[in-house]
Amino acid sequence: MADWFAQTDVGSDLIRITEPHANEWLSANIWWLHGRDRDIVIDAGLGVVALRTAIPALFARDPLVVLTHSHLDHVGGAPEFTDRAAHPAEAEVLAAGVPASLYGPELFAKLGVDTGDEPVPELMLDALPDPDYDPAAYRVEPMTVTRPLTDGDRIDLGGRVLTALHLPGHTPGSVALLEERTGTLYSGDVVYEGGLVDNLPNSDVPAYRRSLTFLADLDVSVVHPGHGDSFDRKRLRQLARAYLLKTA
Numbered sequence: 001m002a003d004w005f006a007q008t009d010v011g012s013d014l015i016r017i018t019e020p021h022a023n024e025w026l027s028a029n030i031w032w033l034h035g036r037d038r039d040i041v042i043d044a045g046l047g048v049v050a051l052r053t054a055i056p057a058l059f060a061r062d063p064l065v066v067l068t069h070s071h072l073d074h075v076g077g078a079p080e081f082t083d084r085a086a087h088p089a090e091a092e093v094l095a096a097g098v099p100a101s102l103y104g105p106e107l108f109a110k111l112g113v114d115t116g117d118e119p120v121p122e123l124m125l126d127a128l129p130d131p132d133y134d135p136a137a138y139r140v141e142p143m144t145v146t147r148p149l150t151d152g153d154r155i156d157l158g159g160r161v162l163t164a165l166h167l168p169g170h171t172p173g174s175v176a177l178l179e180e181r182t183g184t185l186y187s188g189d190v191v192y193e194g195g196l197v198d199n200l201p202n203s204d205v206p207a208y209r210r211s212l213t214f215l216a217d218l219d220v221s222v223v224h225p226g227h228g229d230s231f232d233r234k235r236l237r238q239l240a241r242a243y244l245l246k247t248a
Contacts (some may be wrong), residue, residue, distance in 0.1 A: 004049040004129050010230070014184070017055070019045055023124040023198055028073040031186055032058060035157020039063035042177060042186045042242025045224060047100070047140060048130045048142040066164075068150065068188025069171040072107075072190040073244075076140050080177060085147035085155075087166060091171030097142040110245050112201040126157025149175060162186075167215070170197060183233075184222030191239050192225035193213060198247075216240035 008016045019027055030051075031042040039061045045051065052059055065081040068074060070090040075098055078084055086094060098175040099110035104120035123135060126132035151166035155177070167190045177186040189197070190211055199209050216237050224230045229238075 003047075005051075005054050007055070010224075012184075014225060015054045016115075016224070017045070017164050019048070021125050021127040022046060022048075022073070023121050023126070023204070025104075026073040026124050029228075031224055032063075033157070033160070033162075035106055035160045037156075037158025038052075038132070040155060040157055041065045041081070041135075042224075043068055043074040043188065044077035044081070046073055047079075048125070048133075048138065050080060050099065051061070051077045052178045064147070064155065065176060066155070066175070067094070068176065068186070068190075069146075070094050070098055071189070072098050072140050072192040074226060075143075076100070076190070079141045079143045083146050085149045085177050086145045086163075087150065087173030088145070088148045088162070089168070090171065091145040091148065091173075091230060094145060100138065100140040101247050102138045113199065157238075165214075167211035169204055169211045171202055172204065174211075178218075184220070185215075185223045185236075187215075187223050187225045189225065189226040191236065191243075193231065194226045195236075195238070196239075196243055209244060212240040212243050216244070 006018045006020050010016050015032040019032035019131055030045050033040045035094055041063045042141060044065050063220050064083045064085055065078055067086040073160055101107040101110060102124050104122055104124055108115055108120060139202040149164045153164040154163045162179050163179055165176045166177050167174050170189045174190050176190055177187055198205050220233050
């Protein structure tokens with residue numbers, strides 16, 4: 001399917017890549033940022049369709065891919081990259097092979113998520129990339145982290161520098177990236193519009209509260225999240241404080 005990925009130029013040498021045919025649970029953002037010397041790709045989608053085949057320009061400058069955490073909707077395409085960064089707390093999961101399925105009941109069972117009375121789609125896609133595609137064959141290949149990323153580490157792209165922020169809670173090794181010069185935060189799944197997920201087997205609500213307390217006071221201009229649309233500092237504070245009130 002030629003239009004499996006959608007690309008949006010959001011300005012300032014940044015492109016947002018999405019997978020419109022993935023269910024909302026798995027429809028994550030890929031952020032492609034162009035630096036003077038090198039590009040960075042923040043998260044890598046599901047891996048249903050090869051990024052290298054669909055968007056070859058993405059790989060023209062041997063980009064670093066940063067994985068904000070180790071869930072399938074953010075790391076599926078990561079084995080296509082030669083240089084992969086993630087927090088050490090996520091490295092073991094990535095090396096073992098991320099729990100993955102495109103079938104809703106099987107996926108949530110693998111993740112250890114109880115969805116209660118909320119209906120779960122049988123197939124987490126509303127279209128197949130081609131008629132011969134077999135969703136049952138889907139998996140996320142095991143991968144090694146070539147660049148461990150810890151709190152305060154800096155990534156220099158030439159003319160742009162991103163600082164890693166370790167913000168556990170959703171997962172133990174969740175990270176965000178902050179470009180301090182522009183006040184731009186790439187938040188992964190630490191914060192986004194919608195209910196924040198803190199009920200996974202390796203989630204940690206007290207740690208999540210500390211992470212969002214930190215973000216509530218962070219001086220940013222725009223947040224580019226792992227899911228959904230971008231938002232400003234005012235909305236970041238509202239989302240963080242709403243979670244803190246809910247979990248108090």
